[in-house]
Amino acid sequence: MNRNLPTLTPEITEAFQPAVLEVIRNSIAPTANDQEFLLFAHKAASYGLDPFKNEIFFIKYGSQARIQFAAEAYLSKAREQEGFIPPDTQMVHENDEFKIAMNKETKQMEVVQHEIGFPRGKIIGAYSVAYRDGYPPVTVIMDIDEVSHMFTGQNKDNWNKWTSDMFGKHVQQRALKKQYGLSFEDVTITQNDVPQPVTQARKDITPNQEQLEPPVEQHVLTRADELREVINTKLKQLGIKTKKALKEYLDKNAPNIDPETATEAEMVGLIELLDLNIEMLTTQTSNNDDLLE
Template sequence: MANNNNQLPTLTPEISEHFKPEVLKVIRNSIAPTANDQEFLLFAHKAASYGLDPFKNEIFFIKYGQTARIQFAAEAYLSKAREKDGFQPPDTQMVHENDEFQIAMNKETKEMEVVKHEIGFPRGKIIGAYSIAYRDGHRPVTVIMDIDEIAHMFTGQNKDNWKKWTQDMFGKHVQQRALKKQYGLEFDDETITYGQEEGVPEYQPRERKDITPNQEPINQPEPEEKPEDNVVALRKQMKQKFNQIGVKDNDGVNEYLKKNNVKLSQPATESELIGLIELLDMHIDMQEAQAQASDDELPE
């Protein structure tokens, strides 16, 4: 089914009831411009069924080459929790290295609780976070996390945002877990993959940029490009990507290649390495999304 952003596919009753046609066109053109008809239909249906607002970043559509992903954001949990009986705003706090902070086991509930949190200045670096989800008629649910538990966020694809907005990102992460437990919220992320037989996403050459300084002579010959240098750099980048997903030896690499039906020449070509790196980037993104989305609940 071709993607024509000027026309909408046949809509489900839920979509028609929840979104006006003009709003759907804006969502398609601005929120999910890369979606084909079926992907957009599924995205809009999930947003409508759960009563989520794409414009408030409660639900996202993400496309990685041959894979599309519908992801629910932390804001979705807070939005739906507000609709539940007995809702009370959660208390989410950062713990800094100079804070006085204590947790203890509640003898009655057998759950860990924050018993002391006092702050002074300077507070020092963030070392942890907690969120207490309150609800009338229910015991508070407390989720406590050490910053080491989300260390992978600072080296992944979204690392810049995590480093720049640590308090906001960490707070939403831990709050989402607490709200999920307290209000029984469950959203099902959706992943749609096409062309599994190809294994590696098709390589699209990137646009070359002219970086020659203006003061250089126009007729100056370009330095000769050494393919072997590119391959060495790509191999180094590939190894870093494998480390990010926890693959650290040759057996693990071979297992990953076999599982994803990736076939490399001996030695691998530049385009094959670029395609593999793009596939690894996709899995790194998904790994991070899963860590921050609904299926990352702490063990009981």
């Protein structure tokens, strides 16, 4: 059954035909309400991203929805920039001859030697060099320890099987972001249903008693409460549903955060980490679907 589409922005109308929008809504964002779908479609249209190519995702959880930009979005938009040159992304194995050094002119770390032989051994790192005509190269180098949590988390089987692909996309995204000035900010949509402070007083109807009972104050969610709700929702998305699993996750990824005493800044940082994990999980799931075709 077709659903009526909300009033569309000019950007959406120009980017997508009505029939295409119908498919996007029914297959890619079936749980979105009108306003959520409008924002999702507008973001995709404004940035020129293709939901069918997994460049942008819509994810709904509870009363919140999230619009996420995939690693493919960075490569797609970099291709449109003047002077685009394909990036060079490589894995570094334990038996490779690999050296990096500081470029005295640019003050940036650069790969000065990378020679391989066989057997190469296990992957121990990765780097991506984002080139652009008329600009100095931008190199991002990562030790595998920086993504170690991916190999022991819920998606560990896929990370161990397609390490090169997933690790490469992750480091390449960072390099393209720096070289081409790309910045896609994920959007979290929260329904405006947070209760407002209300104090209610009611009269006891017991005969011959006119005294009013003490006011009954409704609970109001604080900023910390809201952040904890977001964190709990994201943990469930990653399959972390027990205290033991939470402790293992925090011990490996955020050992300095105590759930009972975490500050708002610490909780925001944890949310960003969880978003990265969810994005990588979503991207990997998409890759798996492609491999099965």
